[in-house]
Amino acid sequence: MTFDETTLIICGILILLSIITPLFNPFFRCRGFIKKSKKESEDGEEPSSETLPPLTVLIAAHNNAEQLDKHLPLLLTQDYSADYQVVVVAEMGDSETESVLKRFSNDSHLYTTFIPESSRYMSRKKLAITLGVKAAKYEWIVLVDAFSVPQSDEWLKAMAKNMTDTNHIVIGYSGYDNLAKPYYRFERLRTFYYSVFESTRRTAYNCFGSNIAFRKSDFMEGNGYQGNLNLIRGEYDFLVNKYADEDNTALEIGEKAWIRDDTPSKKTWHDKHIFYLETRKYLKRSFAHRFIYNLDMLLMHFNYLLVIAALAYSILMHQWTITSAAGLALIITLTMRILIAHCATKSFHENISLWRIIPYEIHIVWCNMANMIRYKLANRYDFTTHKL
Numbered sequence: 001m002t003f004d005e006t007t008l009i010i011c012g013i014l015i016l017l018s019i020i021t022p023l024f025n026p027f028f029r030c031r032g033f034i035k036k037s038k039k040e041s042e043d044g045e046e047p048s049s050e051t052l053p054p055l056t057v058l059i060a061a062h063n064n065a066e067q068l069d070k071h072l073p074l075l076l077t078q079d080y081s082a083d084y085q086v087v088v089v090a091e092m093g094d095s096e097t098e099s100v101l102k103r104f105s106n107d108s109h110l111y112t113t114f115i116p117e118s119s120r121y122m123s124r125k126k127l128a129i130t131l132g133v134k135a136a137k138y139e140w141i142v143l144v145d146a147f148s149v150p151q152s153d154e155w156l157k158a159m160a161k162n163m164t165d166t167n168h169i170v171i172g173y174s175g176y177d178n179l180a181k182p183y184y185r186f187e188r189l190r191t192f193y194y195s196v197f198e199s200t201r202r203t204a205y206n207c208f209g210s211n212i213a214f215r216k217s218d219f220m221e222g223n224g225y226q227g228n229l230n231l232i233r234g235e236y237d238f239l240v241n242k243y244a245d246e247d248n249t250a251l252e253i254g255e256k257a258w259i260r261d262d263t264p265s266k267k268t269w270h271d272k273h274i275f276y277l278e279t280r281k282y283l284k285r286s287f288a289h290r291f292i293y294n295l296d297m298l299l300m301h302f303n304y305l306l307v308i309a310a311l312a313y314s315i316l317m318h319q320w321t322i323t324s325a326a327g328l329a330l331i332i333t334l335t336m337r338i339l340i341a342h343c344a345t346k347s348f349h350e351n352i353s354l355w356r357i358i359p360y361e362i363h364i365v366w367c368n369m370a371n372m373i374r375y376k377l378a379n380r381y382d383f384t385t386h387k388l
Contacts, residue, residue: 007319007321007322010310010322010325011321011322011324011325013306014306014307014310014322014325014326014328014329015325015328015329015332017302017303017306017329018303018307018328018329018330018332018333018336019332019336020299021299021300021302021303021333022300022333022336022337022340023336024295024296024299024300025296025300025337025340025341026190026193026194026196026197026296027190027193027340027341027343027344028340029193029197030193030196030200031340031343031344033196033200034193034196034253034344034347035347037251037253037254038253038254038255038347040254041158041252041253041254041255041256041257042254046157051161052080052081052082052157052160052161053082053138053140053160053163054082054083054084054137054138054140055082055084055138055139055140055141055142055156055160055163055213056084056085056086056087056132056136056137056138056140056141056142056216057075057084057085057086057087057141057142057144057156058087058129058132058133058136058141058142058144059075059086059087059088059089059132059144059145059146060089060128060129060132060145060146060235061088061089061090061091061094061097061128061146062090062091062124062125062128062146063091063094063097064097064145064146064147065094065096065097065099065100066096067146067147067262068088068097068100068101068146069100069103071146071147071149072086072088072100072104072110073104074149074150074153075109075150076104076107076109076110077153078150078153078154078155078156078157079153079154079157080154080156080157080160081157082160083138084109084138084156085109085110085111085136085137085138086109086110086111087111087112087113087132087135087136088101088110088111088112088113088132089112089113089114089115089128089129089131089132089135090112090113090114090115090128091114091115091117091124092114092115092116092117093117111135113131113132113135115127115131122229122230122385123225123229123230123231123232123233123235123385125232125233125235126224126225126228126229126235127229129143129224129225129235130224130225133216133219133220133224134220136216138216139215139216139217140160140163140213140214140215140216141213141214141215141216141219142156142159142211142212142213143210143212143213143214143235143236143239144210144211144259145210145261147261148174148210148211148259148260148261148262149177149260149261149262150258151255151256151258151259151260152255152256152257152258154256155256155257155258155259157256158172158252158254158256158257159172159211159213159252159257160213161252162213162250162252163213164250166247166248167248167249167250168214168215168218168243168244168245168248168249169204169213169214169215169239169240169243169244169248169249169250170212170213170214170249170250170251170252171195171199171204171207171209171211171212171213171240171249171250171251171252172209172211172212172213172251172252172253172257172258172259173192173209173211173252173253173257173258173259173348174192174209174210174211174258174259174260174261175188175189175192175209175258175259175260175261175348175350176188176260176262176263176264177260177261177262177263178260178351179263180263180264181263182351182352182353182356182360183356183363184264184269185350185352186341186345186350186356186357186360187360187364187367188208188209189344189345189348189350191208192208192209193344194289194293195207195208196251196253197292198285198289199244199249199251200251202246202288203245203246203249203285204240204241204244204249205240205241205244205283205285205286205288205289206236206237206240206241206280206283206289207236207239207240208236208237208276209236209259209261210236210259210261211257211258211259212236212239212240214239214243215243218243219239219243222242222243227282228282229385230384230385231278231279231282231383231384231385232275232382232383232384233272233275233276233278233383234275234276234278234279234282237276237279237280237283238279238282238283241283241284241285242284253348255349258348270371270374273368273371274371274374274375274378275383277371277372277375278375278383297364297365300337300361300362301362301365303329303333304333304362307326307329307330307333310322310323310325310326310329311323311326311327311330314326334358337357337358337361338354338357341361342354342357345357
């Protein structure tokens, strides 16, 4: 083994990068806040009926009759001492959804309304949300999807404790159910951690999940989705991006506030990511968001490539000191990244095997590149209601 100055510098760089680069990671960046928030949620006092505001749960249903039939009872039987209503906005003429809603029509919490068949040249879901907001009786509105399943009958209570005078948006955790592919659940959680960082350190950027509360007055005074009604998707992203301010957004990550979305099909999962590539072109603060994400990915891949190159070179040149340092650097990198990610997945009960973590982290950037290619090859009219 050789120990000349150049060799020692190379070894030092390899070891240093192996320690530093795993820290450029959303799971590490937000670990303190997540731990503190979960403890506060578990140890905090239950909100009293006097402090709970009346609120509206809004569901924009679109060909979701089966899921609505399954999940609506969970929303109508929430343990919530204040008054609340569940507003379901459905498509006029959707006989299956209408049949489901009729079966629950005697429930005092339920209110239904329909989108006129004549409505054109605007996103049907954004129109449904707009109609639902107008129909809402109360200031606070909790928006979820028909395929979203509250994990507790105290879900509304957990979200509502953040509905204070100073807050205007509340974001809760929403993951996929346990039947979804482990990669889907891992990527969804990792994306949520970026939302956590932006909501706590600066101004919230978007909401990739389906568990958000906002104020009716903000929506009406800000003209709702004006400016992006023609874009088919992005309803949660635009709500947060448009109405979030530096100090008006709260995160509720206690287990009682969790929602799980039904397992998406492969096409649904890809479509969500491809439509987001169109949506983000119109979101504010996009550069800062993408800079942090790209920096994390760049440093991770740079570290791996440097270690692999050092191993290959040192073995060919019989530089065993560098080989040893590169091997140690690889072990440090893998260990730190696995432990950091495992703590995050464990915190949200995402049962991801340890051996999957590294391949999933590496796969994310390549999956995003594949989605970018699909987006570039797609017809631009696929993303807008204006076809002319």
